[in-house]
Amino acid sequence: MIIISWDVGVIHLAYCVIKYELNMNTNQYTYEILDWDNINLLDDDRLELKCCGIQKAKHNICDKKATFHLNLNNKEFGFCKLHLNQSKKYWSLDKTMKLFSPIKTSDKCTYIGKNQVCDKNAKMQYQKETFCTSHYKLKLNSKIKELSPKPINNIIVKKYPTSQLQMNLINKLDELLEHFKLLEIEEIIIENQPSYKNPKMKSIACTLFDYFLIKGFADKLINIKLVRYMCPSNKLMVDKHNTLGVFKKNKDFTKKYKLTKELGIKYTKQLLINHPNQLEFLELFKKKDDLCDSFLQGLYYLTYIKKF
Template structure:
């Protein structure tokens, strides 16, 4: 049996594929087949310039992107979009005082009516950047990445990682997104579920509450997000070192996103104990 546990994210989508198989021909135990964190803002392959020169695709490394197309520095200069300068970045615009915003709007011929509130002028400038400027390749803002691109990256990333397993996975446990401000994440949750439905029509999909991951631990109800993350890392390391899968200890310890790895692993372990082993008993 194979159980895939997924902790939903855009830049940090964590997955842990667990498999129950025979150990020494007698003991049936759970082991890890795949354990990784995926960035859905990036494609698998290096982005290449899509422009055509003398009947040949340029294919040089892309520096900028817009509307799903990629351009090298040379060909980006031939497009209608601007290469973003330091003052054409939302982080810079949002920090400016009203007088500086007036000057920027005039510089880029952005029309506005006086008097205008600072927040409205900031909105107009950011809208101008979004509509008129390239995005730098490799510097993607997850909150602004369109859902079509995310959907395509879900397909390419999961196809690559789960290629030899996707048709044999029995159950996918996906972290349920319930926050009122998580509409975007809820959509991505559904896109992930649809991916598996299309790849494996016989698969079973369960949406799991995030609170289950540390249910067995005694937690202070007032504990912070950071404290819960640290507790998850500690519990995960304890399990893989002591009584589960020690060969994955180095992988876990050397990973930069231990908290996300721990979330996907602990969710998978909880699901196996509560939804599979209890029923089997």
């Protein structure tokens, strides 16, 4: 039997395709991962820059992921938080102030506010614009802000439209459908989500369910036999006694959540001890818990629910 198990997420929507079959030589069931990956449902158009700051000890370029960027003449420079102060080597407050020069002419202030030119006596000039004292300060502060490093903002998942996430998911699944068909997947297992606690995740789970229901049973584009939800708490029950013992010692919800993630990774590595290629693949991911959850959920389903 071949199944695909889905661990529901937005940035880390993980799936694992598992082949489960009887070994005639040992008369025992064996499992093999045929495909394992994460899908990011966000249209992420954020800047991806490396920090160009210089490390003090080694005098090398930092090269870490930048969290701030400085735009000068349409060229982007990245800085991490540690080396943010080094942005002054590229552009400083003093350089910004030197963009303005005092004038002693009879020119008037060219600042336009509320559809009306100021027309007071000008004291400072920037390029072809002239400013009175008060509007010079406004323009100076505007240029300081423009020529200062700005944070590379994270996309806030809660503010991302659910409908757009659903459309992104459908488009991603359309791209993968032929691949899933070639893998001869028979059953689709989807992590169930609480409706009221996290409606966005529930919408993603429902979209997954509906997509495979339509493609498999209505359009008949993929030969599947079943689409079903799975209780998320089951995935750690592949090692029931150990899991229950650890959880009984911890009443705190936050600690339990962290333990769930840690145990998921630990159990996956134990179960794949004879699958070095998959262990090596798992190590390529900085965030491993979602991939591990998709694997454990699928294995629990095959071992304890299908009960071959």
